[in-house]
Amino acid sequence: MTDQPKSLLRFLTCGSVDDGKSTLIGRLLYDAGCVYDDHSAALAADSKTVGTRGGELDFALLVDGLSAEREQGITIDVAYRYFETAQRKFIVADAPGHEQYTRNMVTGASTADLAILLIDARKGVLAQTRRHALLVHLLGVRHVVLAVNKMDLVQWDETVFNNVSQSFSEVAQRIGLAAPVAIPLAAPQGDNVVKRSTHAPWYAGPTLLDYLNRVEVETDSALAQPLRLPVQTVLRPHLDFRGFAGMVAAGEVRPGQEVRLAPSGARTRIARLVDTDQDLQVGVAGQSVTVTFTDDVDCARGEVICAASDPCEAADQFDAHLVWMSDAPLLPGRPYGFKLGAQKVSAQVTDIRHKLNVNSMERWAAKTLELNEIGLVSLALDRPIAFAPYEQNKDLGGFILIDRIAQTTVAAGMIRFALRRAHNIHWQALDISREKRAAAMGQRPAVIWLTGLSGAGKSTIANILEKKLFAEGKKTLILDGDNIRHGLNKDLGFSDADRVENIRRVAEVARLMTDAGLIVIVSFISPFRSERDLARRLMAEGEFFEVFIDTPLEAAERRDVKGLYSKARSGQLKHFTGVSSPYEPPEAPDLRIETERLAPDQAADLILDMLANARQAGEA
Amino acid sequence: MAEPLDHLQRLESEAIHILREVVAEAERPVMLYSIGKDSAAMAHLAKKAFYPAKPPFPLLHIDTTWKFQAMYAMRDQVAQSGEFELLVYKNKEAEARGINPFDHGAALHTELWKTEGLKQALDLYGFDAAFGGARRDEEKSRAKERIISVRSANHRWDPKSQRPELWRLYNAARGPGETLRAFPLSNWTERDVWRYIQREGIEVAPLYFAAERPVVVRDGGLIMVDDHRMRLGPGETPQRLKVRFRTLGCYPLSGAVESEAETLEQMLAEMDRSQTSERQGRLIDHDAAASMERKKVEGYF
Numbered sequence: 070m071t072d073q074p075k076s077l078l079r080f081l082t083c084g085s086v087d088d089g090k091s092t093l094i095g096r097l098l099y100d101a102g103c104v105y106d107d108h109s110a111a112l113a114a115d116s117k118t119v120g121t122r123g124g125e126l127d128f129a130l131l132v133d134g135l136s137a138e139r140e141q142g143i144t145i146d147v148a149y150r151y152f153e154t155a156q157r158k159f160i161v162a163d164a165p166g167h168e169q170y171t172r173n174m175v176t177g178a179s180t181a182d183l184a185i186l187l188i189d190a191r192k193g194v195l196a197q198t199r200r201h202a203l204l205v206h207l208l209g210v211r212h213v214v215l216a217v218n219k220m221d222l223v224q225w226d227e228t229v230f231n232n233v234s235q236s237f238s239e240v241a242q243r244i245g246l247a248a249p250v251a252i253p254l255a256a257p258q259g260d261n262v263v264k265r266s267t268h269a270p271w272y273a274g275p276t277l278l279d280y281l282n283r284v285e286v287e288t289d290s291a292l293a294q295p296l297r298l299p300v301q302t303v304l305r306p307h308l309d310f311r312g313f314a315g316m317v318a319a320g321e322v323r324p325g326q327e328v329r330l331a332p333s334g335a336r337t338r339i340a341r342l343v344d345t346d347q348d349l350q351v352g353v354a355g356q357s358v359t360v361t362f363t364d365d366v367d368c369a370r371g372e373v374i375c376a377a378s379d380p381c382e383a384a385d386q387f388d389a390h391l392v393w394m395s396d397a398p399l400l401p402g403r404p405y406g407f408k409l410g411a412q413k414v415s416a417q418v419t420d421i422r423h424k425l426n427v428n429s430m431e432r433w434a435a436k437t438l439e440l441n442e443i444g445l446v447s448l449a450l451d452r453p454i455a456f457a458p459y460e461q462n463k464d465l466g467g468f469i470l471i472d473r474i475a476q477t478t479v480a481a482g483m484i485r486f487a488l489r490r491a492h493n494i495h496w497q498a499l500d501i502s503r504e505k506r507a508a509a510m511g512q513r514p515a516v517i518w519l520t521g522l523s524g525a526g527k528s529t530i531a532n533i534l535e536k537k538l539f540a541e542g543k544k545t546l547i548l549d550g551d552n553i554r555h556g557l558n559k560d561l562g563f564s565d566a567d568r569v570e571n572i573r574r575v576a577e578v579a580r581l582m583t584d585a586g587l588i589v590i591v592s593f594i595s596p597f598r599s600e601r602d603l604a605r606r607l608m609a610e611g612e613f614f615e616v617f618i619d620t621p622l623e624a625a626e627r628r629d630v631k632g633l634y635s636k637a638r639s640g641q642l643k644h645f646t647g648v649s650s651p652y653e654p655p656e657a658p659d660l661r662i663e664t665e666r667l668a669p670d671q672a673a674d675l676i677l678d679m680l681a682n683a684r685q686a687g688e689a
Numbered sequence: 690m691a692e693p694l695d696h697l698q699r700l701e702s703e704a705i706h707i708l709r710e711v712v713a714e715a716e717r718p719v720m721l722y723s724i725g726k727d728s729a730a731m732a733h734l735a736k737k738a739f740y741p742a743k744p745p746f747p748l749l750h751i752d753t754t755w756k757f758q759a760m761y762a763m764r765d766q767v768a769q770s771g772e773f774e775l776l777v778y779k780n781k782e783a784e785a786r787g788i789n790p791f792d793h794g795a796a797l798h799t800e801l802w803k804t805e806g807l808k809q810a811l812d813l814y815g816f817d818a819a820f821g822g823a824r825r826d827e828e829k830s831r832a833k834e835r836i837i838s839v840r841s842a843n844h845r846w847d848p849k850s851q852r853p854e855l856w857r858l859y860n861a862a863r864g865p866g867e868t869l870r871a872f873p874l875s876n877w878t879e880r881d882v883w884r885y886i887q888r889e890g891i892e893v894a895p896l897y898f899a900a901e902r903p904v905v906v907r908d909g910g911l912i913m914v915d916d917h918r919m920r921l922g923p924g925e926t927p928q929r930l931k932v933r934f935r936t937l938g939c940y941p942l943s944g945a946v947e948s949e950a951e952t953l954e955q956m957l958a959e960m961d962r963s964q965t966s967e968r969q970g971r972l973i974d975h976d977a978a979a980s981m982e983r984k985k986v987e988g989y990f
Contacts, residue, residue: 074695148832149825151878158696160876172853179855292693301709306742314738316706316857321691345740351691356698357705359740370713394853408858411713467856476862478852 075153078286079160081177081210083201084187089218093187093256094150094163095128097278100263103152128257147177156282171204171427171441172394175481178208179467182286185214185277186237190223190253194236199244200427202237206246207390207443207483209459212284213241213249216277221255225268244430252277291354295376296320296328297457297465298352299410302370304359312343312359313368315411318464319457320376322352322360330366331373331455332383338363339374371412373455373465381455381465384487387448388422390459393438395472395479400437400569404451404603405479406471410464412454415473415606420447437566438480447488459483473599503584503609510544510586513684516579516608517588517676520595520655521618522647523633524625526664526672530618531592534673543588548575550593563644569600576604583612596652611683616676617658622647624665697885704731704873705738706857707836708820711871712745714861715818721807722748722767722775724760725937726893727822727874730882733891734873735820736772747774749810749819753802754779755790755939757915763894776814780806790941791920798939808844811868818861818869826878836875842866879935880960887953896934898956899948903927910944 084090098104104112116127150161162177164170178184184205188198205213215237223229234251241249252261253272260266263278275283297319304312326339340361342349352358360374368374375381393399399418407416423432424444438444459466470480507514517534519527531547538545554561558574561567572595579589595601605613625647626634637645644650655661660679662672694702712718720735722728735744750764768775783801790798811819825831835851837859852860861869874882886893904911905925912919914927919941921927932945933956950956 074697076693077696077699149876150832151826151876153878153880158878158881176853176855180857292691301706302713304739304742310741312741314709316702343741345737353691353694355694355702357702357709357738406862408860410858411710463856467858469855469858469860471860471862474864476860476864476867478860481853481855 073155075156075158077158077160078183078281078284079162079181080183080185080281081162081164081174081181081205082185082187083164083174083205084185084197084216084218088187088189089129089256090163090187091129092127093185093216093218093254093262094161096256096259096262097161098150098152099126099128100259101152101154101278147173154278154282159281170200171392171443174201174204175208175392175394178205178210179463179481181208181210183212183214183281183284184210185216186249187216187218188233188237190217190219190229190233193233194240196428198237199240199430202240202244202246203425203427203430206244209463209483211247212286213246214277214280215249215251217251217253218256220253220260220266220269221258225253225266227269227271230272250274250280252280291319291462292321294319294354294462295379296322296326296374297376297381297462298322298358298360298374299412299455299464300368300370300372300374301411303368310361311365312361313374314357314359315374316357316464317352317354318373318410319354319462321354322358322374323350324348327377328362328374329377329380330368331375331381332453333367333372335366335368336377337366371410371454373410375455381457382487383453383455385450385453386419386488387450387456388485388488389446389448389468389482390485391418391438391444391446391470391480391482393440393442393444393480395477396440397472397479398437398439398565399444399480400566400599402566402569402573403597403599404473404606406473406476407448407450407468408471409454409456409466409468409484414454415451416448416470418446419449422446436564445485446482448482456484456487458486460485473602503586506584506586512543512586512588513612514583514586514609515588515612515614515680516583516591516604517614517616517680518579518591518593518595518601518604519616519618520593520601520658522620522622522625522652523594523645524628524630525618525620526669527592527594527618529669530662530672530676531590533669534676535590537673537677538588544586545588545590546582547590547592548579553593563650565597565644565650568596568650572597572600573603576600576607579604580607583608594646594652596646596650598653598655601655614659614676614679614683615655616679617655617661618664618672619654619661620664697881697888700877700881701734701737701885703857703876704734707859707871707873708735708738710859711818711820711837711861711869712739714859715869717814717816718746718818718820719749719776719811719814719816720744720746720820721822722750722764723822723937724750724756724764724894725822726882726886726897727824729891729893730877730885731820731822731873732767732773733889744773746820747776749776749778749814749816751803751806751810752777752779753798753806753939754784755798755802755918755941757894757896757913757937757940757943759894759896760937763892776810778806778810778813780809789918790939795942798942802939811844816868817863818871820871820873822874823872824874824877824879824882834872834875836872837861838870838872839863840868840870842868844868880957883953883957883960887957894937896937898952899931899933899950901929901931902945904930904932904945911946913940913943913945915940 082090148163152159162181164173164177186201217230217233230253253269254261261276265276298317299315300313301315304314324339324341329336340363342352343359373381401418404415404417407414421435422445424435424442457465466484468482469478472479519531521527528549535545535547558571561571579591582589636642637648646652780802788798788801825834835854840846903914905927911932930947933948934943934945937943950959
């Protein structure tokens with residue numbers, strides 16, 4: 070093994086254990102001489118005791134350390150293996166094929182230059198094969214090898230091989246996948262894996278390893294594109310130096326080059342490419358660099374340094390493919406964290422165009438996406454970002470969605486195109502400002518958001534509070550859950566998705582009313598933290614007050630003013646908060662009212678005190 | 690058009706990208722420094738990632754008091770170079786109880802000095818992200834490790850709550866009390882680390898190169914008699930053999946191999962001829978009760 074510079078190829082293997090995937094990977098590692106002697110000894114011993122090949126070397130055992138972990142309930146997304154030849158270093162992403170398959174395969178495919186789809190020669194192209202091909206295409210893996218395995222079990226029959234590769238070509242064509250290369254092989258014996266098979270004189274193509282060694286994947290159509298350099302961090306060791314550090318996502322960067330920043334739009338020139346020993350003359354796609362500018366322009370983490378002649382687009386609404394990766398389903402309208410490169414914003418799914426059945430390739434209508442489902446959705450962000458369609462650039466078109474409370478990654482997405490250019494949309498400027506309206510009302514607008522279980526006493530307290538405010542001459546309005554559901558929201562049910570939309574509409578209406586100068590009392594169960602946070606973010610600073618009407622479930626159920634709890638308990642009412650649907654209590658409400666200790670009248674006084682205090686604090 | 694990057698340049702760029710990303714998202718990062726070759730490579734990458742600024746985090750050595758003399762010398766040299774702030778932490782309880790590999794066994798020794806020591810140090814300084822030099826090729830159970838892994842408030846690794854990792858996109862968001870472990874060398878192999886050390890001219894402890902050293906044969910391995918605290922079993926007599934180490938840790942737990950490779954070039958050539966995994970010499974992995982998986986759940990790096 071020489072130590073000359075080598076290229077790097079990352080590939081993904083798709084197929085289930087039955088197709089001989091582990092055996093194939095084990096065989097590649099073993100025949101490429103990349104299994105350590107002590108591991109080989111362990112393999113020989115394990116093959117005798119737990120092997121499935123009658124004491125002969127069972128190559129699957131080299132990579133199959135996973136069964137014990139599965140028993141322990143450990144999720145294995147993707148296992149990574151490494152081997153090298155004289156020409157190349159390989160990183161193999163191995164996604165185990167169980168029920169989490171879509172999520173795993175998508176993760177493994179996201180970094181792969183090439184995918185090996187494994188097929189059992191006896192079974193031919195199955196639904197599973199189509200699913201693999203579809204996901205590989207969706208993630209933009211450019212090269213596909215069809216490994217037709219177990220050829221020994223069909224007596225190396227050329228017709229079988231031709232039929233299988235022919236029917237796969239048809240599938241590939243339908244999906245839009247580039248022409249795959251098909252190789253007949255028998256993994257346990259190593260035929261056509263590394264050594265040419267003596268059983269298939271009719272096959273003139275390369276062995277699998279030959280192909281992997283030679284295929285041109287120069288990752289890097291990205292190399293030929295205009296410069297894109299997302300800024301990860303700004304280096305300021307002292308006042309006279311500002312360096313912008315990041316990994317080049319496309320093209321080349323050189324000193325003297327004219328650049329434009331996106332989304333900010335500023336123009337400047339590259340002064341230096343700073344490195345430890347001496348400055349670089351060029352930085353290419355995939356390279357981590359630090360640059361300086363000739364001018365003192367503003368540039369923070371998240372900006373993308375672009376070729377001035379051909380800068381990145383910026384937009385805040387997109388159509389994108391979304392792969393849902395969380396046990397909790399997608400809720401349209403709910404705000405999620407959105408990360409693309411070094412840009413972090415807030416995003417909502419505004420529409421699910423369709424979901425994709427990965428087995429039949431049919432498009433279905435959908436109101437939500439569940440774990441491992443894939444959909445085409447529209448997204449709205451809270452501010453514009455610099456991007457490229459995923460097809461063009463994975464770094465600038467691939468994103469993740471993050472749950473704002475658990476901070477977990479709930480989805481991976483691929484931007485298809487922008488729905489409208491951000492620079493074309495403007496808020497309609499209004500001549501009468503909200504400040505003028507509020508001044509005319511002689512009051513500061515506010516939203517008092519009462520949240521709590523059904524029967525906690527929200528409506529009662531809201532009524533008393535409004536009377537007291539009215540008596541003080543304030544202009545007020547109550548938005549009550551039950552009433553709104555008769556009108557504005559009568560098209561909505563009680564599923565989680567509808568509850569999110571219910572609250573989103575109410576929050577928007579409440580905001581419009583504060584624009585008009587009103588004090589709005591919202592009396593809604595509003596069970597989810599995310600939507601209450603959404604409401605808070607919609608309102609002006611200091612005008613939103615979350616009041617938790619805290620009644621223990623037992624107490625609310627005991628009162629059962631509307632008889633709803635008994636209906637819910639008997640199963641007549643589905644999705645009932647506290648019984649068959651969750652309530653997420655506020656973690657830091659502006660005020661918490663324990664109804665077991667306070668009368669409704671006292672509760673209303675507490676809320677008035679809170680408002681008065683906030684006003685004083687605001688004026689101080 | 691310029692040349693595409695070779696595989697070492699791509700690994701280097703990936704590691705630098707990870708270092709910068711975690712630094713951008715964490716409040717108080719730290720780099721664990723074990724004085725071994727992986728740490729040497731990581732520290733070098735840190736210098737490159739933030740040059741001309743100093744790396745915006747300290748190095749942290751979790752000391753067990755049982756490292757090789759030559760490792761302490763190397764550590765002092767790094768501290769004196771002024772290129773990094775270097776913190777050293779010793780678990781007070783382990784120190785008070787005199788925990789050592791001879792009386793207490795490899796498992797307890799490692800748990801108290803390293804696992805507990807690390808947790809204490811992270812809490813003491815309030816670090817919310819720690820870089821480690823672990824690689825996925827080291828051991829079967831590491832093959833599925835994330836590049837960025839989330840630990841609960843009490844530093845436990847919950848295998849069920851690990852996040853999917855796509856593209857070069859890392860979710861470094863943390864809930865209250867949660868901390869991160871980040872592994873910039875995840876995709877490197879042992880050979881890559883050595884080739885990088887060679888290409889960049891990075892200094893490593895001389896223990897990695899063959900020299901005559903006093904050793905005893907124990908459990909089939911060669912253990913170096915590094916200081917007077919080494920306890921000899923009945924019939925064990927130190928002999929001088931030409932040996933080198935593939936991994937460094939506590940000297941009574943680190944097995945040497947006989948070797949003639951006095952330089953990096955000779956060592957790479959020797960690696961090509963004989964292929965054993967570097968963990969073979971690591972006694973803690975052979976301890977039957979201590980699987981890597983379990984140690985990780987408890988908070989071992």
